Amino acid sequence: MLPDFFEPKHQRDPQFIEQIKGWVHDALHPDEDTSIMVTELRCSEPGCPPIETVIALLKKAQPTRQYKIQKTIAAITQADVALLATREPKMIGAPEN
Numbered sequence: 001m002l003p004d005f006f007e008p009k010h011q012r013d014p015q016f017i018e019q020i021k022g023w024v025h026d027a028l029h030p031d032e033d034t035s036i037m038v039t040e041l042r043c044s045e046p047g048c049p050p051i052e053t054v055i056a057l058l059k060k061a062q063p064t065r066q067y068k069i070q071k072t073i074a075a076i077t078q079a080d081v082a083l084l085a086t087r088e089p090k091m092i093g094a095p096e097n
Contacts, residue, residue, distance in 0.1 A: 013073075013074065016073050016074055016076075017038045017073060020038050020053075020055070020073065020076055020081060021036045021038060023078045023081035023082070024036050024038075024055055024057070024081055024084070026081075027081050027082045027084055027085045028057065028084060028085055030057050030059075031059075033059055033060070034057050034058065034059045035057070035058045035059070036055065036056070036057055036058075037054075037055070037056040037057075037058060038053065038054075038055055038073065039053065039054045039056070040052075040053050040054075040072055040073045041053075041054055049070040051070075051071070051072050052068050052069065052070045052071070053068070053069045053071060053072065053073050053076060054066060054067070054068050055067045055068075055069070055081075055084070056092075057089070063091040063092055063093050064091070064092040064093055065089035065090075065091060066089055066090040066091075066092055067084045067087065067089050067090075068090075069081075069084075
């Protein structure tokens with residue numbers, strides 16, 4: 001299925017993203033050298049949720065720790081983020097030597 005490029009996109013409020021980043025910091029306690037990325041993705045492939053939010057923790061020379069929440073950015077709550085501390089992240093990439 002092809003994406004509908006004419007479908008209006010809803011706005012992602014930067015305040016929601018900053019709030020989620022704060023909750024991630026509180027729940028997962030990354031160090032100051034770790035960047036937190038919050039991205040909302042659409043998927044039209046079979047078996048994939050229509051929208052999910054990907055939270056990635058990036059640190060130089062370390063694998064990226066990735067978590068997914070099957071909600072829009074605006075629908076995520078502090079409780080959703082707190083649950084991430086009970087789950088193993090998907091590890092992406094290997095540290096460079």
